[in-house]
Amino acid sequence: MKHPGQTTGFGRRKEPHTVIIARGDEIRHFTVRPWIMAFLGSTLATIVIGYLLATSYLVLRDDLIGAMAARQARLQQAYEDRISALRAQVDRITSRQLLDQQLVETKVSELLEQQAQLSSRHGRLAPLLDRAAAAETPQASAATPPDIKPEIRASLSDDGTSAPSLASAFAATAPTKSSAFWSLLKSPQESETAADHADKLFASIKQSLKTIESDQIARIDSLTENAYQTADTISEALEASGVKVDSDYGKSDVGGPLIALDNPHMFDAKVQELDESLDRLDKMKETARRLPIANPAPGRPVSSTFGVRTDPILGMPALHSGMDFRAPSGSTARATAPGTVVKAGWNGGYGRMVEIDHGFGFSTRYAHLSRIDVKEGQKVSLGDVVGEVGTTGRSTGPHLHYEVRQNGEAVNPLRFLKLGKEIGRYL
Incomplete structure (x- = not known):
């Protein structure tokens, strides 16, 4: 009698799988366990999957290697481009430094030449200044040119000893080749500030030298005018006293080429004019000194x-x-x-x-x-x-x-x- 829900196989014994191998008179049989079947299946699946993966790798290996090589090439190209850019920047800054150095050396040479010229002029003026100082009167001493700055006056030394100091001052501002690489470490703003400072220094010293030159011209003009005025005063006084002098001097027979104020020969013309005025003043003084204008008995009534x-x-x-x-x-x-x-x-x-x-x-x-x-x-x-x-x-x-x-x-x-x-x- 069967109970409801009860399978027909209930109570039967499950026999394990048996593999029988017959070879002639020999008969062998193996009992296959489920876990062995699972192991064998897993092993077979693993082998199949490994084979498929190995086949895929071998098939896709060339593509992967090509991709990696392309990536490496791109990275190398990027590095090379960066190195080339830095090298070009170094060359550009080096060239700029060389140009700046040449410009600084040119400006220093110009300033030293101008300073040497001013020192030479000062040497030429020394004898005339001595003559003018000997002939200078209290009225003339009041008509002095504008004061020269102390730092500018120092650059007019007679022996020219200020030239090395000027050169050393500019040498500090001149760039060198070895500093080209280190200039890359500075920001552009700092480099421009240094260049601007150097330009301002050049402009300041050049303006100072121009001030010295204009002061020399002003001093020459002042001495010349004073010499002419003094000579005219002496001449007029002698004429008023009945002494005949060269009264037509400077009033007729005049002329000469036009010399512009910015002409490089203006200084020579000014010096010549001062020399002529001092000659005329000396002539008037010599004439006056030969006249009996002193008191034979000073202090006597x-x-x-x-x-x-x-x-x-x-x-x-x-x-x-x-x-x-x-x-x-x-x-x-x-x-x-x-x-x-x-x-x-x-x-x-x-x-x-x-x-x-x-x-x-x-x-x-x-x-x-x-x-x-x-x-x-x-x-x-x-x-x-x-x-x-x-x-x-x-x-x-x-x-x-x-x-x-x-x-x-x-x-x-x-x-x-x-x-x-x-x-x-x-x-």
């Missing part, structure tokens, strides 16, 4: 002037041909200009008298002397003692009779004394 007066002895009108200076006996009488003694001895009413020839038709007489300290033919200078005051000759008391004669005729000495006071500060 005038007791009688030139002109018609009452004769102190006869009491009648008479011409007084000179000036009388009241002074005690033994006081010194001094030459009023350089010249040559032409008379030294007794001369009638003059008593003991000294006469000096000053050239240009002028001569002076010193009369009533108690003693004569010079002799005929002797050269005397301005201020030399020619004798001592006395009362010899036609005299009523100790005094110095002083005469100025032009071409042998007596003229008023007061005119020359006033002239001496007027132009004495220029001499």
Whole structure:
């Protein structure tokens, strides 16, 4: 009797799988277990999958190798491009550094040449400046050019010792080839800032040298104008006193080529003009110094002037041909200009008298002397003692009779004394 739900195989024994192998009279059988079948199946599947994978690898290997080679080539190309770009950048910066170095060396050479030229000009100006300083008056000293900066004044040393310092200053700013690579480590902004600083330094020093040059020209112009003004003042004063001078100098027969202000020969023209003005001033001074414009008895009062007066002895009108200076006996009488003694001895009413020839038709007489300290033919200078005051000759008391004669005729000495006071500060 079967129960519901009960299988027909319930209670039967499952026999294991048996493999029987018959070979002739031999019969062999093997019992196959399930797990062995599973193992064998798994092994077979593994072998099949490995075979398929190996076949796929062998088939796709060339493609993989090609892809890897292409990738490696792309990476290598990228590295090579980067290296080429860096190398080009290094070459470009090196070239720029070389150009900057050449530019700096060119600018340094130009500045050193300009400085040497200014130093040479300063050497040429030294003798003229010495002449001008000797001829400079208080009025001229007030008309000085603008002050030169101390750092600029130092670059005008006579021996040119400032040139090496200037070169060393620029050498620090000049780039070198070895610094080209290290400049890559700097940012472009820093490099541009250094270049701008160098340009500003060049511009500043060049402007300073131009300032020195313009100051030299201004100084020359000032000295030239002062020399001409002083010469004109002396000339006008001499003409007003009746002394003939070259009054047409600078008023006619003028001309010459036009020299632009930026002409390189302007400095030479200015120096020549200064030299001419100083020559004219020296000529005027030499002329003035040869004239009897000094006081023969400094500090002594005038007791009688030139002109018609009452004769102190006869009491009648008479011409007084000179000036009388009241002074005690033994006081010194001094030459009023350089010249040559032409008379030294007794001369009638003059008593003991000294006469000096000053050239240009002028001569002076010193009369009533108690003693004569010079002799005929002797050269005397301005201020030399020619004798001592006395009362010899036609005299009523100790005094110095002083005469100025032009071409042998007596003229008023007061005119020359006033002239001496007027132009004495220029001499």
